[in-house]
Amino acid sequence: MFRNTLASGLVLALTLSVAAIAEHTPPQGLGSVSGRVVDAISGQPIDGVRVFVTRGSRDLGPPPISAVTSAGGAFTIDSLPRGAYGLRAELAGYADGWYGVLRPGGSSVPLLISTEPVRDVVVKMWKAATIRGSITDESGRPIVGASVELRSRRLRGSGTLLGIPAPTLTDGHGAYEFARLSPGDYMISVLFTPTSIPVPVFTAYRDALSRRTETGQALIQRLSGSGISIPVRPPAIIGQHTYEVVGANGPAPVPAAPSADGRIAVFQTTFYPNVQHVANAESVHVDAGEVKRGIDFRLAARPTFRVSGTVTGSDGPSAHYGLRLVTPDEPAAETTENIQVTTFEVAQTITDARGAFTFLGVPAGRYLLKTAPGGGSPWVRVAVDVGKADLADLAIELHQGIRVHGRITFEGTDAPPSPDELRRTGLARLAPLVPAGFGPGSLGVQPREDGTFVTEPHEPGLYMVLPTGLGRWQLESAMLAGRDISTVPLELTDRDLSGLAITYSTRQNIVRGTVDLGPSVMALDIEVIAFPVDYQAWMRQGLPSHLPSRTTRTARLDSRGSFVMTGLATGEYLLAAYKAQDGEPLGAGFLQRIAQVATRVSHKYGGATAVALPVVDIR
Secondary structure, X not given: OOOOOOOHHHOOOOOOOHHHHHHOOOOOOOEEEEEEXXXXXXXXXXOOOEEEEEXXXXXXXXXXXXXXXXXXXXXXXXXXXXXXXXXXXXXXXXXXXXXXXXOOOOOOOOEEEOOOOEEEEEEEEXXXXXXXXXXXXXXXXXXXXOEEEEEEEEEEEOEEEEOOOEEEEOOOOOEXXXXXXXXXXXXXXXXXXXXXXXXXXXXXXXXXXXXXXXXXXXXXXXXXXXXXXXXXXXXXEEOOEEEEEEEOOEEOOOOOOOOOOOOOEEOOOEEOOOEOOHHHOOOEEEOOOOEEOOOOEEEOOEEOEEEEEEXXXXXXXXXXXXXXXXXXXXXXXXXXXXXXXXXXXXXXXXXXXXXXXXXXXXXXXXXXXXXXXXXXXXXXXXXXXXXXXXXXXXXXXXXXXXXXXXXXXXXXOOOOOOHHHHHHHOEOOEEEOOOOXXXXXXXXXXXXXXXXXXXXXXXXXXXXXXXXXXXXXXXXXXXXXXXXXXXXXXXXXXXXXXXXXXXXXXXXXXXXXXXXXXXOOOHHHEEEEXXXXXXXXXXXXXXXXXXXXXXXXXXXXXXXOEEEEEOOOOEEEEEEEEEHHHOOOOEHHHHHHHHOOOEEEEEOOOOEEEEEEEEOXXX
């Protein structure tokens, strides 16, 4: 994800033996770190582990300096200029370990290097877990090449947070495996999305790729913006449409060839344990070193129908417009945070030059016909009920995107960002709580000289203003109708909104605190959390973790038992310090336990709030 490297002067790979470590003295002006790598469950030292130094606490880029642990799990790395680093431990059979991580999924801690050696560092590692299963059809025959996807699943408020997807394919026996997993909960799905492309569109796209004319390049760009992937070599053509089934890894197997009249059967996207909707999916839990077997799927091919019609915009038929069918109870933000709903479409297609569309492979059911991801500014949202026959001649009308009008104010001693800086960067982007059919571009609003702005068009849904900044200028508030929509969601319905007042400031904004550790507690063992006093409303709103939060923070202590939190919005908060190994994802039960023993703190943006906390028991 984040790829950084140390300066070229640090690119020095060290593999040190224990004898060499004992005799070696770091060059003057440089620091060193030594310690042990241990099994997090047994506490036993682990030999043969490669320990990497990274820039920052969790740099995932290629590390330039490393050491290998001895038979006693010991390591030493020297020749380190002073600064903040991270330590990552890597060994086959274990999930990667990080300095400061005291529980699976916990946060790491920066390692501060000076000219004084840092000794007795401990890095914990958990044995990697494995999940295995098989995919078969209703007759028990293995499905070869099925696209299986795994996502970590963590509680967040009243909902769950799904991690980055990891795809794989079933082998010749219909079996699949996910290895090198950290202990925790996972969601597993088998993905099938029927995709149909009008043959004239496919032909024009293929010709444009081969000829590379100016007109062809414009067509390629337009079709790429539809949000629908067009195959170069379609596996099947049914009537006037190409047809394929797509999974996370590309084409997925189909149950059988189309019948003589073009009828097809499909496997549906299925979540463990054999359910068709993500809201009903159950988590698969694995402990450290566990091999979880029998996570099997038995899929039944369902008969399907066609759904067809035309899409018309204000200028007439809408050509090359991407469409998708989803279930009507598509995950709501308050119950399924950060679910990439575009992955779980029932079917997808694109209109031809006349605005006509046809979905192939649609099972009976109730759906919403919506804009495809990246489909552009106009939006579509129509209820579709598929019974026991094809649906034809649907007349779909495009609606123009909704814009928000407002003003940005810069309050501080620094000169406001120049128009050129704002053109390059943009500020205060609206982001959807649940990934929708389309959203704003990569840049935020770009105010005019008088500070006024108009956002890019959006489709209906819940949105928040992201706390993006520019240098020392940081978002202070985004007020609309008396609510700060950088901390609570804004609902866009069917019309433009005005009056959004966004304030950027250079004022210091810090919550600073100390923790009374007592004689037997180490600073590294403690984690501090801040969350709203009205945390139940926060959970109901379902503020998602994939958007930067201005109302929740966690922090670890420095060696003196102090912590700093920055960027919290004005409000009433609960703060608590507890043993990091007892922490959990921010689910409702966990927050409720903390709220009973937390300290209430009032914080106003632009201030330096100070607080002293005890260590509390949250078990």
